Amino acid sequence: MAREFTRVGVVGLGTMGAGIVEVFARNGVDVTAVEISDAALERGRATLTGSTDRAVAKGKLAEAERDALMARVDFRVGLDALHDVDLVIEAVPEHLDLKQRIFAELDRVCKPETILATNTSSLSVTEISVATTRPNQVIGIHFFNPAPVMKLVEVVRTVVTSADVVADVEALCERLGKVDVTISDRAGFIANALLFGYLNHAVGMFEARYATREDIDAAMKLGCGLPMGPLALMDLIGLDTAYEILDTMYRRGGRDRRHAPAPLLKQMVTAGLLGRKSGRGFYTYEQPGSPKVVPDEFTPLAADAALADGTRAIAKVGVVGSGTMATGIIEVFAKAGYEVVSVTRGAEKSAKVCEAVKTSLNKGVVRGKLSETDRDEALGRITWSATLEHLADVDLVVEAVIEELSVKKALFASLDEICKPGVVLATTTSSLPVIDVAMATQRPADVVGLHFFNPAPIMPLVEIVQTIRTSAETSATARAVCAKLGKTGVVCGDRSGFIVNALLFPYLNDAVKMLEASYSTADDIDYAMKLGCGYPMGPFELLDVVGLDVSLAIQRELYLELREPGFAPAPLLEHLVTAGYLGRKSGRGFRDHTRR
Numbered sequence: 001m002a003r004e005f006t007r008v009g010v011v012g013l014g015t016m017g018a019g020i021v022e023v024f025a026r027n028g029v030d031v032t033a034v035e036i037s038d039a040a041l042e043r044g045r046a047t048l049t050g051s052t053d054r055a056v057a058k059g060k061l062a063e064a065e066r067d068a069l070m071a072r073v074d075f076r077v078g079l080d081a082l083h084d085v086d087l088v089i090e091a092v093p094e095h096l097d098l099k100q101r102i103f104a105e106l107d108r109v110c111k112p113e114t115i116l117a118t119n120t121s122s123l124s125v126t127e128i129s130v131a132t133t134r135p136n137q138v139i140g141i142h143f144f145n146p147a148p149v150m151k152l153v154e155v156v157r158t159v160v161t162s163a164d165v166v167a168d169v170e171a172l173c174e175r176l177g178k179v180d181v182t183i184s185d186r187a188g189f190i191a192n193a194l195l196f197g198y199l200n201h202a203v204g205m206f207e208a209r210y211a212t213r214e215d216i217d218a219a220m221k222l223g224c225g226l227p228m229g230p231l232a233l234m235d236l237i238g239l240d241t242a243y244e245i246l247d248t249m250y251r252r253g254g255r256d257r258r259h260a261p262a263p264l265l266k267q268m269v270t271a272g273l274l275g276r277k278s279g280r281g282f283y284t285y286e287q288p289g290s291p292k293v294v295p296d297e298f299t300p301l302a303a304d305a306a307l308a309d310g311t312r313a314i315a316k317v318g319v320v321g322s323g324t325m326a327t328g329i330i331e332v333f334a335k336a337g338y339e340v341v342s343v344t345r346g347a348e349k350s351a352k353v354c355e356a357v358k359t360s361l362n363k364g365v366v367r368g369k370l371s372e373t374d375r376d377e378a379l380g381r382i383t384w385s386a387t388l389e390h391l392a393d394v395d396l397v398v399e400a401v402i403e404e405l406s407v408k409k410a411l412f413a414s415l416d417e418i419c420k421p422g423v424v425l426a427t428t429t430s431s432l433p434v435i436d437v438a439m440a441t442q443r444p445a446d447v448v449g450l451h452f453f454n455p456a457p458i459m460p461l462v463e464i465v466q467t468i469r470t471s472a473e474t475s476a477t478a479r480a481v482c483a484k485l486g487k488t489g490v491v492c493g494d495r496s497g498f499i500v501n502a503l504l505f506p507y508l509n510d511a512v513k514m515l516e517a518s519y520s521t522a523d524d525i526d527y528a529m530k531l532g533c534g535y536p537m538g539p540f541e542l543l544d545v546v547g548l549d550v551s552l553a554i555q556r557e558l559y560l561e562l563r564e565p566g567f568a569p570a571p572l573l574e575h576l577v578t579a580g581y582l583g584r585k586s587g588r589g590f591r592d593h594t595r596r
């Protein structure tokens with residue numbers, strides 16, 4: 001028989017605590033909600049009222065339900081109010097000494113059978129538990145932000161947590177409609193261990209002015225389908241909390257430099273820029289606690305105004321190559337109204353690409369996304385050629401040939417001879433340095449990276465890669481072209497992986513290392529990222545789709561360029577590739593796809 005939890009206590013009603021109170025009260029559990037002062041209590045009550053009122057306004061909660069929910073919560077100052085609860089969840093700031101003091105006090109105040117739980121993200125539950133006389137009744141219950149929305153709960157058992165306490169808490173999670181993964185006590189558990197290196201890396205990119213906050217966030221949202229970008233997520237988590245989590249993970253997790261908090265974070269915390277809760281972090285919010293971003297001095301001017309001057313007129317575009325990317329890019333430009341000259345290595349290849357473009361456009365017609373006239377006009381704009389000389393009068397060339405530096409350099413040298421002055425020369429490379437390609441020409445200022453994502457007609461993102469020689473005019477022109485294509489162009493520097501791959505692949509590699517260390521299973525790790533962080537796919541699902549060989553190659557490039565020990569490819573990934581387990585394309589990767 002699972003233990004009955006009729007009344008629970010929540011300590012600390014900040015970002016997480018207020019949400020946790022709501023989760024319990026929504027599910028019919030009485031809550032004693034405790035804060036340190038009257039003022040903090042009122043803030044906590046206001047957060048809960050705001051959240052439930054929004055749910056009513058959105059039609060997700062009836063008014064009577066909201067009133068019943070609020071009536072279940074007893075708001076109190078001081079831990080003494082917790083003398084009669086069956087379970088306490090602590091959600092005070094991420095400091096070990098503070099949490100230990102609170103647990104010692106809870107041990108004194110609460111009934112002997114009460115379970116004491118911490119919502120810590122990174123501290124050792126074991127170290128917190130030894131501040132009490134009942135470490136076997138201490139457990140981690142790690143909710144995700146926002147607690148009422150995110151489905152995942154990480155249940156953290158220490159080496160002394162008793163089995164029945166674990167079972168009772170697991171049953172409680174189910175009653176709350178949550179999905180739990182039960183794991184042992186390791187810094188960052190599953191989700192944060194995989195998330196925070198990525199978040200810190202994104203802050204580092206922003207700090208180094210590698211890309212703007214808007215572009216970093218747009219890249220991860222549009223390139224990976226994440227619910228929010230890393231800097232917006234930092235603001236939601238709270239920069240002070242994020243700083244403490246990183247700092248603890250750095251110290252507990254083997255001093256991986258990727259967890260050493262970016263210096264900018266410390267400065268922002270000291271300056272009181274804590275994210276949404278203080279009204280300002282990486283972005284500025286309407287008021288403290290508000291999710292609404294308002295423009296500030298860093299907000300880019302409206303796209304049109306910014307692009308009005310200094311761009312070159314582009315009407316005719318050459319696309320070189322005959323693979324998947326070239327085919328998609330030809331379609332994208334032709335549909336957007338550009339004259340397109342496709343250049344392949346022979347008539348046969350041209351015929352194949354032409355067929356592929358026709359098939360794709362026809363699909364658009366069948367799905368009602370394109371009229372027959374639009375399709376015919378798009379096709380009419382394309383000229384098929386097998387000679388680079390036909391690119392003499394184009395305004396922009398997009399190169400999408402094989403990912404080999406020697407081939408691309410030779411091609412750019414030829415383009416330099418053939419194309420008219422003022423042409424913009426773009427490469428779609430996803431891993432080679434754009435500057436190497438640019439220096440194969442006599443006009444590196446006109447060379448830029450245009451990194452489209454696959455499938456190009458569908459993916460809304462293009463990374464515009466500026467080398468140290470790219471002119472402002474060239475990059476403004478590239479932005480204007482992306483806008484006309486209906487794509488979001490994000491501008492970044494010429495570093496391995498640009499924005500998306502540099503942030504994505506180390507995270508995938510970390511997941512492989514976690515699996516290799518037997519900390520958790522592929523299924524639970526996938527669940528944790530989907531249900532805890534709202535990712536469209538878990539890391540192992542994504543690795544199998546992308547291909548393990550491709551992922552390994554990208555990770556190797558990142559490691560070679562940055563020499564960051566934490567970026568070293570996971571041995572398990574190398575072994576799987578050697579064994580021919582490449583993912584879906586070979587029938588087997590992290591999972592066996594032949595049996596499904």
Ligand SMILES: NC(=O)c1ccc[n+]([C@@H]2O[C@H](COP(=O)([O-])OP(=O)(O)OC[C@H]3O[C@@H](n4cnc5c(N)ncnc54)[C@H](O)[C@@H]3O)[C@@H](O)[C@H]2O)c1
Nearest residue numbers: 012013014015016035036040091092094120121145237241
């Ligand atoms: N922010 C997140 O996204 C997130 C997600 C999961 C877990 N966590 C964890 O949850 C915990 C709380 O983080 P947060 O982001 O909600 O912090 P927060 O700063 O938003 O809130 C902490 C609250 O604790 C209160 N408090 C401080 N001392 C207290 C005391 N002695 N008694 C009662 N209340 C006290 C504060 O007044 C404040 O309201 C941390 O351990 C954090 O790691 C945070």
